[in-house]
Amino acid sequence: MKRKMIGSILITLLVAIGVLVFLQSPWYKNGEMALPKGVTDGETSILDVSAQEKGDRHVKKFELTAQDTEWQISEGKKVNAWTYNGTVPGKSIRVTEGDFVQVKLKNELDVPVTIHWHGVLLPNKMDGIPGLTQDAVQPGESFTYEFIAQDAGTYWYHSHQQSSVQVDKGLYGSFIVEEKEKKYKKDEVFILDEWAVNQEKEDITNMGGMMKGAMSGDGEADTKQMYDTFTVNGKSGKAIEPLVMEAGEKARLRFVNAGYQVHRLVFPEGSMKVIENDAERVVSDDNNTNVLEIAPGERVDVEFTKPDQDTVFIGQEQNIDYAEDMILPVVSNETHADQEASLAREAGTAKGISYGSEELIFDKTPDPDVTYDMDLSMGMSMGEGMSFQINDKTFPDTPPIKVQEGDIVKVTLRNKGRMNHPMHLHGHRFQVESKNGKEFEKPIVKDLIHVKPGEEYVIYFKADNVGEWLFHCHDNNHAARGMVTIVDYEGVYSPFELGGQEKNQPN
Template sequence: MKRRTFLKGSASVLAASIGHSVHATASPRDIRASSGTAQIAPSDYPQTELWAYNGQVPGATLRFRQGDWLEARLINDLQEDTTIHWHGLRLPNDMDGVPGMTQEAVAPGASFDYRFQMRDAGTYWYHPHQNSVEQISRGLAGVIIVDEDEQSDVDGEETLVLQDWRMTEEAQIHPSFGNRHDMSHAGRLGNYVTVNGQPEVKGSYPEGARVRLRLVNTATAKILRIALQGWRAWVVALDGMPLGAPYEAETVEIGPAQRVDLIADVTAVEGDEALIASVERGGTFVLATYAVTKGSTTRPAPAPLPPNDMPLVELAPARTVPLVMEGGAMRGLPSGAVWKGEKMDARALAEAGQFWAFNAVAGMTDAPLVEAALGETIRIPMQNKTAFPHAMHLHGMHFREVMQDGSLGPWRDTLVIHGDQTREIVFVAENPGDWMFHCHMASHQMSGMMNWIRVKAT
């Protein structure tokens, strides 16, 4: 592994870095979205103009115990509408933060009060669901940690918030939001990666230390492959939900909006380094370096985390609703698609900024993809006929993947489906309301890949 340098004189500025997690003991009463500046590039570059929650990027980590209540007021000091979506949390529908569906957008100068209980322990995050490509890309994101009643036997914890920025040579956010190349290709891919908004951070742990690593991908398009060296690591939770059986991993893939929790033991020896790195086309680049000091603690493999209270999933009575993804560059929409109730050809769709379709329909529909009775089990096989990956996210509920052998995978709220892949999910419609179901590559969402699911209260 080698360190990445910040390349001058090119629009392809490359860097990767890490910062220590920012811990809050409780939710702040006010969460203020506003513009400002921060030093996210190396110190020989100017500060970057950003949008931030309470003046910091990423926003403060909001920390709770399972069963606590979040009470927060979003104050909008931006010059455009915004909301907060509490990603991955099972909460009441009117708290989900989707403008035009669960609440009105919060206008400049206005505010909105959120209040709900933390049902599930785990790692979650919060971000806007209004003009998501730009607002997240400019810095509006933060982490939520809900601690289990039983604390893990660890010596430390690192919350690593990964963001992929598209920067100019002057270390400013590139203003290319919503361009057609991003919408029709892989999304708004950046050229500068930070962890916790910092250009470089180092830490230290003793030999044998056990650390809980919470990885959160807040990028709008980039799929990250994270490698560990000098650690022995077990994946213990995905998208906040504990695994019944942790498994060892030297690398993990984490798509946009996904979270991965690891319990990792330092195996590097005194005087060496324990590294966390990003595996990319151009090589493997160090994100975090922890100097290793003298120590001797050794432990057995970690036990599973305490499970959350999740519904029983039975495949036999499930109703199947297929979803076919089409469009984008290289494949296109040769048969056209319906947009806003009108059948249109590919050229007309492109002129309207629509490049993708679910079941031959682009964008939001009047009728939901699924209308489910409360407690009904729904299976959705998702066939990706496009050339690009898509990170499908369900609001309000978690799902399990139906594996090829008929077994059920771990609970998740976001699943990456690569080009020409078919993957199937199943969920229990346990949470009444209208819920978004969309690609979390934000450029894809805005250009066709969004739909919704209705769970009837009675």
């Protein structure tokens, strides 16, 4: 009897001590559970907003494994690449608009990784940003991304963990959302990139290299110093697989720039018409322009009609180093692939802002609820050399764009530095209203705007996708040195942290 009483007293004491410890702990305050540091009462985790259910939708399942691979770029050129499923680019994922997509990422590398779905409008928690929307996927672990493929168009996926390194090493692939009724029988994707094969990229990302590029007057001189090989779908020069088409045949060609350098592709005269830019259909009856300028991170779709010749070529304009690496033969059969390459003369250039969009976000210039001036500049960081800044700050100290759900947001981007900055907004599309103070007759809807030195763009977007979203330069070498900010919705918080045990590095 005494033993039972003693045992009961001990249990009561232990419970009491536990309650006292809990009441004094950081997990409890004033009778409520404590929130993470910097979070106020009443805020909602980004994990609990914008949920998407599969319902009765068709489910498409994929598996991507991040792994170390020796990749043959061309004869005599091999690189130690990081790949999804062993190839560069990774597996091309194709789904149909309306599908519910499930992608399981398995990490067999010895570093953390993620997948970001570039340009795809999806729930914040599926955006793949370590330290903001998830913890990076550790070696030996996995993570499954789930979302609805709501909008047809050309997208791509890539790691957003230390992306200046991981995308450079090959962690990317195409993500295509097809229309339910396809217009083109032939539909091909071409991912453009640059590689450092015979040199160490890290040796020239120092202050001296940056300063030399900055003083040259070339907006991407820094990037040009870093790479010595161009690729199309992971192959260079003669190793590029020809596109087989008959004379007069039409095809949809989807181009993605996964690199950090602008590429200008020359087509045979009269063969090309732009049909989409950043997954938005454009208004264009221009069949004369034959040079396509694609900024880093941009996607451009064209309708291509094969001229009445056995072999023609689509290739990088031949006025820069390594341009000969990026030439795509278009042949009637494989036997013509060895013909000597020659490109047409330039007859006009199509850029990301050349054509207005079919569907606009705003019918007329709206009155904004939030205005944000984004000054893009260069500076010096103690011990780090050259930095790239937004409003004189580097991430994570850059001032965020604070919004409430439903706000109309006006952002003025000004490039006050000497380098090009392709600025990409996650989770939203924006409408480009003006350049250098002059309004466009036909506004343009995009998710990336290429801002060259001295340029100013005014864009508008609607805060209609609750979460914490990156807005950053897609020259990831610039993002790694600070050119990143966040669209911060009121009332939500991220439960994740930068760095930490998971080594989260979103830039």
